[in-house]
Amino acid sequence: xxxxxxxxxxxxxxxxxxxxxxxxxxxxxxxxxxxxxxxxxxxxxxxxxxxxxxxxxxxxxxxxxxxxxxxxxxxxxxxxxxxxxxxxxxxxxxxxxxxxxxxxxxxxxxxxxxxxx
Amino acid sequence: xxxxxxxxxxxxxxxxxxxxxxxxxxxxxxxxxxxxxxxxxxxxxxxxxxxxxxxxxxxxxxxxxxxxxxxxxxxxxxxxxxxxxxxxxxxxxxxxxxxxxxxxxxxxxxxxxxxx
Numbered sequence: 001x002x003x004x005x006x007x008x009x010x011x012x013x014x015x016x017x018x019x020x021x022x023x024x025x026x027x028x029x030x031x032x033x034x035x036x037x038x039x040x041x042x043x044x045x046x047x048x049x050x051x052x053x054x055x056x057x058x059x060x061x062x063x064x065x066x067x068x069x070x071x072x073x074x075x076x077x078x079x080x081x082x083x084x085x086x087x088x089x090x091x092x093x094x095x096x097x098x099x100x101x102x103x104x105x106x107x108x109x110x111x112x113x114x115x116x117x
Numbered sequence: 118x119x120x121x122x123x124x125x126x127x128x129x130x131x132x133x134x135x136x137x138x139x140x141x142x143x144x145x146x147x148x149x150x151x152x153x154x155x156x157x158x159x160x161x162x163x164x165x166x167x168x169x170x171x172x173x174x175x176x177x178x179x180x181x182x183x184x185x186x187x188x189x190x191x192x193x194x195x196x197x198x199x200x201x202x203x204x205x206x207x208x209x210x211x212x213x214x215x216x217x218x219x220x221x222x223x224x225x226x227x228x229x230x231x232x233x
Contacts, residue, residue, distance in 0.1 A: 035221065043154075043205055045224035046119075091160070095222075103211070104150070104173050105222060109159045 002027045006108035021077045023092030031097040034075045040088040087115040121225035129231045135196040142210030149191040152207040
């Protein structure tokens, strides 16, 4: 079974600075998807970024980018120019890409990001 | 806005009661997933439906059940409620494209259930 580990329960960053949230996963599969979701105080789960394992290029969405290291099974999220609105719980998730599966993603336990003004 | 809707937003009820949570997936999405998130907890997968059929089960209690209707909306039924069932219940939807899981889960805003 796949596991997703977010080793940082809490991180803090100054407004306008850059922060990196770490995520590692364990799998024997070669084709899969990785996601970062953001859960602000409203508790809505918002998709931040998505990475396909067969693509070597790191995904980027505006100020959010990932560092995907397939061999190391690492998938970190970098937030540049942090804003107060980035304060949230961030969840990393893994999902198999193989047909025939149930496609149930595995979520990490989350990292709480605090942004200081 | 993810396009996934959930009703009601808040629900307060008493122990022993039964409630129904409703979810409408994004237009075109065939899969619906239900999750439970207790306070300060991660997401616990409950159950998945795909095009009206149950596809996968997670840590869903026997007191809980779900179904997906022909119009693809889904309902999660929680019965004999206990204090510990108080949580945020999310619905997410996705769609499969061909034989490859190109889909991504999009979450609804959740239903906050409080059992008193």
